[in-house]
Amino acid sequence: MNEVLAELSKVSVTLNDRLIVDRVSLSIKRGDIITIIGPNGAGKTTLIKTILGIQKASSGSISLPPGLVIGYVPQTLNLETTLPLSVERFMALGGCDRKGCQQALARTGVAHLMAASVHHLSGGEKQRLLLARALARQPGLLVLDEPAQGVDINGQAALYDLVRQLRDELNCGVIMISHDLHLVMAATDKVICLNQHVCCSGFPEDISHDPAFIETFGTAVAESLAVYHHHHNHRHDLHGNVIGGGSAIDGTLKKGTFDDAEAAPTCSGHHHD
Numbered sequence: 001m002n003e004v005l006a007e008l009s010k011v012s013v014t015l016n017d018r019l020i021v022d023r024v025s026l027s028i029k030r031g032d033i034i035t036i037i038g039p040n041g042a043g044k045t046t047l048i049k050t051i052l053g054i055q056k057a058s059s060g061s062i063s064l065p066p067g068l069v070i071g072y073v074p075q076t077l078n079l080e081t082t083l084p085l086s087v088e089r090f091m092a093l094g095g096c097d098r099k100g101c102q103q104a105l106a107r108t109g110v111a112h113l114m115a116a117s118v119h120h121l122s123g124g125e126k127q128r129l130l131l132a133r134a135l136a137r138q139p140g141l142l143v144l145d146e147p148a149q150g151v152d153i154n155g156q157a158a159l160y161d162l163v164r165q166l167r168d169e170l171n172c173g174v175i176m177i178s179h180d181l182h183l184v185m186a187a188t189d190k191v192i193c194l195n196q197h198v199c200c201s202g203f204p205e206d207i208s209h210d211p212a213f214i215e216t217f218g219t220a221v222a223e224s225l226a227v228y229h230h231h232h233n234h235r236h237d238l239h240g241n242v243i244g245g246g247s248a249i250d251g252t253l254k255k256g257t258f259d260d261a262e263a264a265p266t267c268s269g270h271h272h273d
């Protein structure tokens, strides 16, 4: 059994009196690649910030093994543009020596940019730089917030491929957020669909059949992913709150749900197999 790198139990986050993350339980093990999907404002970034300790959970518990090294690739790189900063210096600020810096940049395909200014990098180059910085820490857990944003379509597939290779090389666990549903379905091991609470979770081929997935992303997206329609017993408002009809409190984890993520409250759409 692979080592557990992060264990979340009924984690909720309330910000400004608004419930942003609702009783999320999940477990990340060494070797896992888990992708969190969900609409804008669903609480994805907030959830990973609680794993990183940047955001405090309002309730629930998060446990990480002592000494776990986490490599984090944030959604954006916010830097003071008036300060000159080379790629090498940026890496050095993260504690990386020249050799380690060169190796990490080479691994993410941007070694030729060592002397370039970080302010002049393209969107895709910035993402690769951030990945290199995370990689240089030799992380046990890699946390990526939309790593493929600003990357062209071929580059996205290559980036996901690289993440898989890094997982194998470092024998780490990976948790990432993505909006690239086609790539997620093709290139990820496990998917968690978050809309404040965990709507559904499981392996990509199963989750794309899930009514909660269709409810969250709509039929156009679902059909483009060659999924089929099911009855789903509740709806969400724009804030992810459950509205109308069915209860989202009871129900059991459905077919296609993997052991380690618990939907809380659980969606209970009916499958028509």
Ligand SMILES: Nc1ncnc2c1ncn2[C@@H]1O[C@H](COP(=O)(O)OP(=O)(O)OP(=O)(O)O)[C@@H](O)[C@H]1O
Pocket (backbone or CB within 6 Å): 015, 016, 020, 038, 039, 040, 041, 042, 043, 044, 045, 046, 047
């Ligand atoms: N520090 C904060 N104070 C108050 N509200 C916040 C704070 N941070 C995030 N929020 C709110 O929490 C909600 C969830 O934000 P979050 O960034 O986690 O969503 P997300 O699922 O990552 O969205 P996206 O896909 O657009 O990046 C949003 O409505 C956001 O405005």
